[in-house]
Amino acid sequence: MQLDVDSVILAIGQQPDLDFISDSDGIELTRGGTIKIDPETLATTAPGVYAGGDAAFGPRILIxxxxxxxxxxxxxxTFLSGESSAPSMRVTIEKIPIDDYxxxxxxxxxxxxxxxxxDVGRxxxxxxxxxxFDEAEAIKQAERCLSCHIDTIYDPEICVLCGRCxxxxxEKCLHFVPIxxxxxxxxQKKIALDSYGIDAESDQLTVLLKDDTACIRCGLCAQRCPTEAMTMERFNFVETVE
Ligand code: SF4
Ligand code: SF4
Known part of the structure; x- marks a missing residue:
């Protein structure tokens, strides 16, 4: 058959080649052609054999x-030792000296x-x-990272409301507004006012609003702050297995 078309898009289906699995292995497959697993433990139907990734879940991302x-x-x-090895997550928060940021x-x-x-032909x-990428371009592209594990931390107790930040x-993502x-x-307003002993009739409470989605972690707000009420802090996540 011959068709006149403007463009051709190749759509390629992909699936794992599981021909190496034989009936005697005791590893069942799903009707979709993937390895049958327990989604919690990733155990296959054969004791002591585990599977993951595309072979078990179908096309997914590398992560x-x-x-x-x-x-x-x-x-x-757990299978080999007979003891459960539940992971625990520890978070540490580290204040970054602003001169180092x-x-x-x-x-x-x-x-x-x-x-x-x-080229298409190849x-x-x-x-x-x-x-x-070559090394120089890879480094340049990595510099676009906005370091989302680092964030501004605001301490209202020592803020003098100078507005410098x-x-x-x-990015105009910080705004001081009356409550x-x-x-x-x-x-919730009342709780906030009460916690500072502020009488809503006679006094005013100012709130700092931040649009976190617009923040580019430049650190300028923390550099400009005269009292260190605004700091840059790094969150470290450490997973340990007992
Ligand atoms: S880190 Fe930069 S972008 Fe983020 S709030 Fe501070 S000054 Fe704005
Ligand atoms: S620069 Fe510091 S002290 Fe001034 S308003 Fe911002 S957080 Fe408060």
Whole structure:
């Protein structure tokens, strides 16, 4: 058959090649052609055999496959040792000395660059279509990271309401507003006023609002703050297995 078309898009279905599994292995497959597993432990139907990633869940992202690998490792440890190895998460918060806090120059203006791709005529079989960045470009692209594990922390107890932080913020994401103008339940307003011993009739409470989605972690607000009421702090997540 011959058809006149404007463009052709190749849609490639992908599925794992599980031909290496035989009936004697005792590993059942699903009707979708993936390995049947317990989604909690990642145990297959064969004792002591575990599976994850696309082979068990179908097409997913690499990060999930890595997480599956960690979960399966825990299950294997439990299987071999007979003892449960539940992970525990510890969070530490580290205040960064503001003189040490520095983002790469003009990082907020860097644009995302997609990797180059090879010519259509060379895309055969499972050839990778995207080429890799060279080292310099990889470093430049990594500089676009907004360091979301670092955030501004505000201490209202030592804030002198000078407004410098809001003035200097390049993204205009900090705003000092009277509590009366904040759209929040009245009972919560009362709790806030009471906690500072403020009489709503005669005095006013100012609230600092921050649009976290607009913050680029430049640190200028913390640099400008005269009292260290605004600081940059790093959250570290450490997973340990007992
Ligand atoms: S870190 Fe930068 S963008 Fe974020 S609130 Fe402070 S000044 Fe604004
Ligand atoms: S710069 Fe510091 S002291 Fe001044 S308003 Fe901002 S947080 Fe408060």
């Amino acid at each position: 999930e496959a890595v997480a599956n690998g960690k979960n399966a490792a825990r299950s294997i440890d 520095k983002m790469p120059s003009a990082y907020e203006k860097l644009t995302r660059k997609s990797p180059d791709t090879i 895309r055969t079989g499972i050839t990778e279509v995207e080429t890799i 809001a003035d200097v913020c390049p 009366d103008e904040v759209d929040m339940p009245e009972d």
